[in-house]
Amino acid sequence: MKIKKYVAESIREAMIMIRRELGENAVILSSRRIKKGGFFGIGGKTYFEVTAAVEEERKKEENTSYRLQEILVKNRQSSNDNIKGEFDEIKRTINEIKQMLVTEKRQTLPEGLSKILYGMEKQEILPEIRYKLIDFLKMKFGDLDPNSNETFKILSEQFVNLVKTNAPDFKNAKVLFVGTTGVGKTTSLAKLAARFKIDEKKRVAILTLDTYRIAAAEQLKIYADIMDIPMKIAYTPKEAEYEMMALKDYDIVLVDTAGRSHQNDLQMSELRALSEAVKPNITFLVLSMNYKLDDMKRIVERFSAVKPTHIILTKMDETSVYGTFVNISEITGLPIAFVTNGQRVPDDIFEANPVELARIVAGEVLNHARSSGTSEKE
Structure with missing residues (x-):
């Protein structure tokens, strides 16, 4: 990476200098006002000091070397590998427990709702939302057929209550x-x-x-x-x-x-x-x-x-x-x-629009539900 400081009478003048020398891909790292000239800081003129950087293309013979950022990343990675391994193991254990709970939940549901729950999981709906909704549907309807137009209507109506929209007032x-x-x-x-x-x-x-x-x-x-x-x-x-x-x-x-x-x-x-x-x-x-x-x-x-x-x-x-x-x-x-x-x-x-967005979610949930096999319940 090439890093260089520029001193100019204005930010705009500095930008022109940076663009001319470093090109359009340059990134501004920092800018500050400085004073030059004068007597003991009195009467000096104010300038802008801008630090910019641009990533340099690597030459073939430089392929075996590392940029500073890569060196830092490697050092940090080597020192944190053991800690990361422990966290990864904990994360895997938690995910396994979550999956066991999900499987248990599906096994207690009627077939249609089990497939709908799978569809909500595939659409990455928050667990607290999908489980609460499934419990409500089971209590009110017993079970629902994912292939039914009535089920699409019911799900859409439930999602409308969860999708919050608002177009702000753009006056002034x-x-x-x-x-x-x-x-x-x-x-x-x-x-x-x-x-x-x-x-x-x-x-x-x-x-x-x-x-x-x-x-x-x-x-x-x-x-x-x-x-x-x-x-x-x-x-x-x-x-x-x-x-x-x-x-x-x-x-x-x-x-x-x-x-x-x-x-x-x-x-x-x-x-x-x-x-x-x-x-x-x-x-x-x-x-x-x-x-x-x-x-x-x-x-x-x-x-x-x-x-x-x-x-x-x-x-x-x-x-x-x-x-x-x-x-x-x-x-x-x-x-x-x-x-x-x-x-x-x-x-x-x-x-x-909450109705349109709710219909999109309901449609995709049921698409996944219809395509799920009995293996998804097991």
């Missing part, structure tokens, strides 16, 4: 988009910008706080230019505050942020500072439907620091597991506002 809205890297924040923002600008004739502006990747602002600028929407860039919380004041007369201001690792305390602190500067009245936590359930729980817990108000679920077209529609309100306490199902701007986004 300051909307912040947060989430991990690659989840689809920028594309989701562009889709909503097009909807507000083209369909609803709102006065829309965009502010990007994503200055980690050099090419990020340029991608958003393309969308903004196509839609004839003004776009501003802020590099610090103070600049974000100034830009929001400058855009106060717009109907809706959409604010993009860099993808943040929920495991990085520094990045989460930076995001919290930016959120406090923007003062949004709507904060979308953008989550991919490809996330594993445990990962989603950890992400939600960490991003609670910026007080999200709604959920946007992305990449519906890239998954066959839809239990997230049912689980997410239980995990976050927040409603689903929008779901995206492709990359096309502005087409591939729709407002979350």
